[in-house]
Amino acid sequence: MKTNWKLWSGYLGIVFLLASCGTTAHIEKDDQADFTKYKTFAWIDKDGEGRSDRNRGNDLAEQKIREAVNKELEKSSRWRESKNRPDVLLSYDVLVEKNVKEQNDPVYSRPFTRTFYNPYTRRYSTIYYPSQFLGYDRERRAIREGTVTVTMIDARTDKTVWQGWATDEVNSRNMTGKEIQAAVRSIFRKFDVAKN
Numbered sequence: 001m002k003t004n005w006k007l008w009s010g011y012l013g014i015v016f017l018l019a020s021c022g023t024t025a026h027i028e029k030d031d032q033a034d035f036t037k038y039k040t041f042a043w044i045d046k047d048g049e050g051r052s053d054r055n056r057g058n059d060l061a062e063q064k065i066r067e068a069v070n071k072e073l074e075k076s077s078r079w080r081e082s083k084n085r086p087d088v089l090l091s092y093d094v095l096v097e098k099n100v101k102e103q104n105d106p107v108y109s110r111p112f113t114r115t116f117y118n119p120y121t122r123r124y125s126t127i128y129y130p131s132q133f134l135g136y137d138r139e140r141r142a143i144r145e146g147t148v149t150v151t152m153i154d155a156r157t158d159k160t161v162w163q164g165w166a167t168d169e170v171n172s173r174n175m176t177g178k179e180i181q182a183a184v185r186s187i188f189r190k191f192d193v194a195k196n
Helices: 002-020 056-076 177-189 191-195
Strands: 024-029 040-043 088-108 112-118 123-129 133-154 160-170
Touching (some): 024 177, 056 177, 177 191
Parallel strands (some): 040 088
Antiparallel strands (some): 024 160, 088 133, 133 160
């Protein structure tokens, strides 16, 4: 019994550790929106119909975002994509910007001991000096932060009914497919909670 308890507590610790490393997502929703009547969705064309896209480098990122959102919606909510009279219109936005991350690490002195000779008792005494807080070691470094925002608009009223976004540190000027999928997953983890 004790072995099972130790094993399960170890698994639970690993799960909490992995969950704390994930991207943090935030959501906002319209409290008057009734999500039970929404079953179909369609994507809003970013450039508008008939326009030629001048930025072909974003085609791959757009495809990755749409695939990730479609997968999460169809998996968790049983929604389906429909071009004919959808209930909800989806749009997204990706922003990668430079930022400064400040890290504050506490600094402590090293503990030490000193030995003194007492001439009156003719003995040596050892005194222990514990470590003391000295302040903070502040480090500032330039980073890139990527933000993925997904917006749901009611097709009938043209009002935004739900919006979710996630921000995390990225390694380059553009977000990779894995970073996009992680951001979308973290956003849609809160989707089922928000729609109730």
